[in-house]
Amino acid sequence: DAKTTQPNSMESNEEEPVHLPCNHSTISGTDYIHWYRQLPSQGPEYVIHGLTSNVNNRMASLAIAEDRKSSTLILHRATLRDAAVYYCILRGRSNYQLIWGAGTKLIIKP
Amino acid sequence: KAGVTQTPRYLIKTRGQQVTLSCSPISGHRSVSWYQQTPGQGLQFLFEYFSETQRNKGNFPGRFSGRQFSNSRSEMNVSTLELGDSALYLCASSFDGLGLTDTQYFGPGTRLTVL
Numbered sequence: 001d002a003k004t005t006q007p008n009s010m011e012s013n014e015e016e017p018v019h020l021p022c023n024h025s026t027i028s029g030t031d032y033i034h035w036y037r038q039l040p041s042q043g044p045e046y047v048i049h050g051l052t053s054n055v056n057n058r059m060a061s062l063a064i065a066e067d068r069k070s071s072t073l074i075l076h077r078a079t080l081r082d083a084a085v086y087y088c089i090l091r092g093r094s095n096y097q098l099i100w101g102a103g104t105k106l107i108i109k110p
Numbered sequence: 111k112a113g114v115t116q117t118p119r120y121l122i123k124t125r126g127q128q129v130t131l132s133c134s135p136i137s138g139h140r141s142v143s144w145y146q147q148t149p150g151q152g153l154q155f156l157f158e159y160f161s162e163t164q165r166n167k168g169n170f171p172g173r174f175s176g177r178q179f180s181n182s183r184s185e186m187n188v189s190t191l192e193l194g195d196s197a198l199y200l201c202a203s204s205f206d207g208l209g210l211t212d213t214q215y216f217g218p219g220t221r222l223t224v225l
Contacts, residue, residue: 030210044200044216046214100154103152
């Protein structure tokens with residue numbers, strides 16, 4: 001199964017942009033990149049997904065490298081409510097099930 | 111649309127007992143997946159049910175089992191509880207679980223403590 005590598009934790013100031021990196025050097029051509037986050041004491045929630053092109057939604061933007069071996073989740077203006085563990089996951093025809101890594105714990109400083 | 115609900119939210123059991131957890135998926139969703147989350151191991155996939163059939167299974171012992179009913183509601187059962195089974199058990203539903211862009215919607219989880 002294709003794996004992802006993320007930093008254990010990151011800190012950012014409130015109301016500043018946050019760039020959360022993810023490496024996935026073994027990604028295959030049909031693997032989608034999914035991001036979920038888990039707020040304290042809650043189940044994970046979907047954030048965004050993409051295949052090749054950069055993607056935007058109301059929560060975040062996803063920037064995918066041209067070779068697709070890495071991606072970056074961008075929170076344009078972090079708030080205290082964005083403090084969570086962020087998971088980068090690959091999903092493809094060989095692994096429909098989401099395989100979760102340790103994720104990145106995002107700490108937002110007021 | 112109501113979200114995924116899980117009952118009970120908290121449970122305390124003793125070693126050797128068995129436990130049943132329940133999950134009601136979002137209306138219209140036919141795939142239900144179960145995960146175990148512990149501080150040491152993170153989120154680990156237990157199994158997935160679709161149309162009352164177990165379609166995928168993770169690497170857990172046979173003490174962990176589940177089923178799905180015709181209305182897509184699902185239950186998981188853990189028999190002969192061990193201390194290491196203490197964890198947050200999460201249920202996730204999705205439309206069919208197979209689409210590469212299929213989104214999983216998670217419930218709040220059931221916190222199981224085994225004494």
